Amino acid sequence: TIGQNVGANDRIHAQYYVYKGKAALSACPVLPRFTKLNNGALKVDRPGAMMLTFSPAVAERKYDWARKQLFALSVTEVGSLITLGTKDSCEFFHDPSIRTSAAGQVRKSLSVKPLMDCSGYFISLNVVNNALQTNERLTVPITSAEFAVMCTTFRFALPILMGWDRYNNSQPLLLNVGVTTAKLD
C-alpha cells in the first residue's frame, strides 16, 4: 500500500464504506507528500489521491479484504466525479507500472455508469494482469445518497489532496514598516 514512509500517513484511519451484495467499496484520502525546502517552507512533492478500495463478497455481509483491489483517483479524476450529471458516465485508465519496464502488464480501469433509472451509479473496477493472466471485475451499485456523501466529502478533501489546507490559518502575513512588498500583477 501507499504512504508507508515513517508511517506518518497511517495516523488516521477513516474510510467511507459501502457494502453491497457482490462487493464492498471504501474511499479515503491519501495525503500529499511534501519536501522541506532549505528555508523551512513546505512544497508539495506529490499530490494526494482519493483511494478507492474494492473487496469481493465471500458470504452475506462478509468481504475478502485480502483480495482487495485499489484505484487511486487523481485530483483531476476527483474533479470529473464531482461534476458528473445523473445521466453521465466516465471512465479512467491507470497503469501502476507506467514509465517502468513493467509498463502495460497490469491495466486498471474504473468506470462510473448511471443506473437505468438514474437513481445512482454502477462503479466498476476492472484489473487485467497479463503476468498473472487474471482479469477481475468488481462492481458496486451506488445510490444517489451514497454518491452525494462521496461528492460532498471528496469536495472537502480536494484542497487537502493538493496541500491547500495548509494555507488555512497559516501564520498571518503582516505588513511591516520599511519593507516593500511586490505588487500582485
Next chain:
Amino acid sequence: TIGQNVGANDRIHAQYYVYKGKAALSACPVLPRFTKLNNGALKVDRPGAMMLTFSPAVAERKYDWARKQLFALSVTEVGSLITLGTKDSCEFFHDPSIRTSAAGQVRKSLSVKPLMDCSGYFISLNVVNNALQTNERLTVPITSAEFAVMCTTFRFALPILMGWDRYNNSQPLLLNVGVTTAKLD
C-alpha cells in the same frame, strides 16, 4: 442520550433550532468514536451521526423537552437529505434495538415531504413503542431557508461525522531520503 463515555462528546453544545407551532426541531452533530491503535494511530470505530431532536409544544413558544424524541441520521441518510429536490420526499426507518432480543419493540420513522407549494418540507418523526403501547408523531414544517441552513451545515458536518476532518492540517508526510514510498496504484 449518546456519547456519554468520559463526557468527551459533551464539550460543545451547539444546535440548530427550529421552533414551530406544534413542535420544535433541533439538529446537532454527534462525533464519531475512535479507537487508538498500538502504533498511536486513530481509527474510526463508529461513525458519527446527525442527531435530530423533536419536542412537542405545550404552550405558545414553550416546548416539553422532557418528552423529546431522537432520530440519529447516518452519514448516508444525511447524503439523502442534502440531495433532496424541492419536489422529492424520503423516509428512513430505525429500530433502536436492532440485533438485540428487543428488536421490533420500538420502531421509528422519519419522513421528509415537500410542502404543497414546494416552499419547504414537512419533517415528521413517528415513534411506535409496542412495549409502552404508545404511538407518537411530531411534525415540524421547514421553510426552504431553514432547509438551506440544514443542508449547508450538514454538508460541513459530513467529513466530521466520518472523521475526515482529522486529515485536515495533519502532520505533513515528508519525503525522506533513503526511504522508499510505495506507488499509489
Next chain:
Amino acid sequence: TIGQNVGANDRIHAQYYVYKGKAALSACPVLPRFTKLNNGALKVDRPGAMMLTFSPAVAERKYDWARKQLFALSVTEVGSLITLGTKDSCEFFHDPSIRTSAAGQVRKSLSVKPLMDCSGYFISLNVVNNALQTNERLTVPITSAEFAVMCTTFRFALPILMGWDRYNNSQPLLLNVGVTTAKLD
C-alpha cells in the same frame, strides 16, 4: 456596535467590501456568544450573525462611515439568501428594540431584488426611525460575481455562526474498555 464584551470579538477585522456609486456595502461574520458550563463544556448562548453595513457615498469613492446603518442577518436569513434564485427576491424585517418598551420606534427592512436582466441584485436597507423622524434608504447594486462571493463565504461562515466549527478537530471521543456508551437511537 456589537460583541463588545472584553473585546474578544474584535481580534479579527476582515470584511467583504462592495463600493458602488451611491453607497458601499460590507459584510462580516459576528461570532456566536458562548457560556461555559460547570463541567467546562461550551454552550452557544446566542448564535452569531452576518453583519451587513451600508454607508452612503459623499463623493466619488468616498463614503461616510459615520452615517453607516447595520443589519444583522440571522442564521436562517443567511439560509434564505444563499438559496435565492436569479429571479427571486426576499425581504427581512428587524426591530432593534423588539420586546422592550421602545419596540416599534425603529423599523429596519432589508430587501434583495433581482436586477432587470437578472445579472445581479439590488440590496436595499430601509431604516425608519420614528423618534428621530428619519427615513433612510441605502441601495447597493450587486453583480452576480459579488453575490457569488457572498454566497460562498456566507456558506463557509454558517457553521461558525452556529458554533459548529468547534466540532471540527475537537478532542477525539475514544472508545474505552469497561465504559458503556449509549446507543444512537
Next chain:
Amino acid sequence: TIGQNVGANDRIHAQYYVYKGKAALSACPVLPRFTKLNNGALKVDRPGAMMLTFSPAVAERKYDWARKQLFALSVTEVGSLITLGTKDSCEFFHDPSIRTSAAGQVRKSLSVKPLMDCSGYFISLNVVNNALQTNERLTVPITSAEFAVMCTTFRFALPILMGWDRYNNSQPLLLNVGVTTAKLD
C-alpha cells in the same frame, strides 16, 4: 513575485498544475496581508488573490517557467469564475501599474471562453507591453474536470483570501456576568 516581505508567504508551495500542448497553467492562493492594531487585533490590509501562472511550452512536456506570465484574480473575479455557466464566458483586465506614472504601459487581459462543445473552456492570458513592444498570448484549454477542481478549490480558498478563515475556531466569545453586550441590530 508577490508577498515577499519576511518570506512569510513562502512557507507553503502548493499549486494546481494543468499541463497542455502549448502552455501550462498553475493556480495557487496568495494570502491576504494583515496589519496588527494597537489592541492586538488583526485587520486585513490587502485581500489575497488567486494567482494564475501561464508558461509557454518549449518542447513536449517541457515549459519555460522563466517566461511565465502572472494574473492575480481578485476575490470578486474568483466569484465570477465560480458561477460561470458551461456556455458563459468572461474577461478581466488588469494594469499592473495602475495609479502610477507607468499606467497603461502594460495591459493584461484574461479571457475564459467555452470550448465549442461546452466540455470545458479556453483560458487565455494576453499581455501587451508597450515599453518592450511585446504582445504575448498564452492559451490553455481546460476540461470540465479541471475546471471543477479549480471551482471547488477556489471556493475553499475564498474565505482564506478574505481573512475569514481566522474567524474559524477563534477564541470563544464568552458571556460574562456584569458585562453588557450591545445588541446585534
